[in-house]
Amino acid sequence: MTQDVLVVACGGAGCNVFSEAESVLECPVMLLNSNSSSSIRLAPEGMDGCRGDPGLAFSIAFENMDAIKEAFKGFRAVVVFTILGGGTGTGMVPIILQCAVECGCRTISVMGLPMSLETERRALAQESLAEISGLSDRMYLLDEDAVISMCPDTKAHSIFRMISHSILFTVKCIVDLLSGPFFATFFDKVYTFAYVSELSPVKAVEKAVNSSVPTVVDPIGRIVVAVSSEMGSTESDAIYEKVAEMTGVVPDIVRRNDREDTKMVVFFSVWSRSLLLLLPGLAVPDYPGGVSEHPHDGVVLVLGGYRAPHHPPEHDARGLPPV
Numbered sequence: 001m002t003q004d005v006l007v008v009a010c011g012g013a014g015c016n017v018f019s020e021a022e023s024v025l026e027c028p029v030m031l032l033n034s035n036s037s038s039s040i041r042l043a044p045e046g047m048d049g050c051r052g053d054p055g056l057a058f059s060i061a062f063e064n065m066d067a068i069k070e071a072f073k074g075f076r077a078v079v080v081f082t083i084l085g086g087g088t089g090t091g092m093v094p095i096i097l098q099c100a101v102e103c104g105c106r107t108i109s110v111m112g113l114p115m116s117l118e119t120e121r122r123a124l125a126q127e128s129l130a131e132i133s134g135l136s137d138r139m140y141l142l143d144e145d146a147v148i149s150m151c152p153d154t155k156a157h158s159i160f161r162m163i164s165h166s167i168l169f170t171v172k173c174i175v176d177l178l179s180g181p182f183f184a185t186f187f188d189k190v191y192t193f194a195y196v197s198e199l200s201p202v203k204a205v206e207k208a209v210n211s212s213v214p215t216v217v218d219p220i221g222r223i224v225v226a227v228s229s230e231m232g233s234t235e236s237d238a239i240y241e242k243v244a245e246m247t248g249v250v251p252d253i254v255r256r257n258d259r260e261d262t263k264m265v266v267f268f269s270v271w272s273r274s275l276l277l278l279l280p281g282l283a284v285p286d287y288p289g290g291v292s293e294h295p296h297d298g299v300v301l302v303l304g305g306y307r308a309p310h311h312p313p314e315h316d317a318r319g320l321p322p323v
């Protein structure tokens with residue numbers, strides 16, 4: 001059991017996904033909600049949700065900051081998850097992150113973006129991302145549209161199940177990777193991710209990349225493929241080549257702690273033009289210069305921090321130095 005990482009799920013959907021996740025994740029899980037399912041009681045007795053009002057949720061969390069901070073004490077990192085677009089998750093996440101920052105914890109946010117069909121909720125979610133990113137050391141976005149594009153069955157419950165699986169498995173992977181050189185592996189600030197389960201690792205990676213093209217794969221971005229601890233070098237070489245061939249990006253392949261060979265999570269760093277597509281309402285953040293010209297690609301936006309200039313990889317597709 002990882003004892004120095006705390007996973008916090010917030011809001012109705014967030015708490016549903018993580019309600020029985022402690023044994024799967026092998027780390028402590030806390031639920032924060034505006035009803036009686038909350039691990040710490042935040043809302044008044046009898047209240048059940050914030051009915052889409054993030055301002056109300058914000059106030060409730062704000063009044064309980066001391067109790068939240070008390071619960072965060074001693075953790076090295078806090079991983080916060082919600083599906084944005086409702087009242088509770090959208091309103092509370094910034095306060096939860098603020099509490100974690102004040103307790104000296106590293107902050108990782110994993111945020112679900114509601115599908116395009118939910119127009120208003122999605123717009124609300126997008127508006128909240130700049131602030132959430134500013135309070136996070138790393139932010140991981142799951143665009144429900146991308147999951148739908150991979151889901152053969154369009155029934156709502158199948159899609160929700162697939163979203164829940166993607167999130168649980170990816171958060172488990174993030175918790176695993178937090179025991180290693182996490183911030184060097186995830187060098188950029190914002191990533192999206194695709195979780196795929198396939199017998200063939202090459203097919204899995206192909207599917208993950210296809211679910212993200214053309215919105216997020218960026219020729220100047222980074223790609224991290226998290227594979228099972230058992231994967232052999234032949235298979236990881238094949239993944240390497242497939243990603244490079246499809247995207248022009250040389251991926252980092254990292255090993256998770258589990259042996260689930262058929263499962264893979266692919267992370268894509270998001271910035272520049274793709275970021276503008278995903279976050280159309282994003283205000284230009286604090287960045288020396290705010291918006292800068294990049295020789296390869298129009299405008300570069302940096303969310304709440306400085307991103308080092310990209311240098312072309314100094315190795316070939318197999319990770320060897322140039323001859």
Ligand SMILES: Nc1nc2c(ncn2[C@@H]2O[C@H](COP(=O)(O)OP(=O)(O)OP(=O)(O)O)[C@@H](O)[C@H]2O)c(=O)[nH]1
Binds near residue numbers: 114164
């Ligand atoms: N995957 C999944 N998504 C859900 C589920 N229920 C709701 N959602 C999505 O989650 C988004 C946020 O809804 P909720 O989690 O109910 O919102 P909340 O944070 O609880 O906010 P309030 O209910 O307004 O207090 C919605 O836009 C839906 O797209 C679920 O059971 N599974």
Ligand SMILES: [Mg+2]
Binds near residue numbers: 011086
């Ligand atoms: Mg709710």
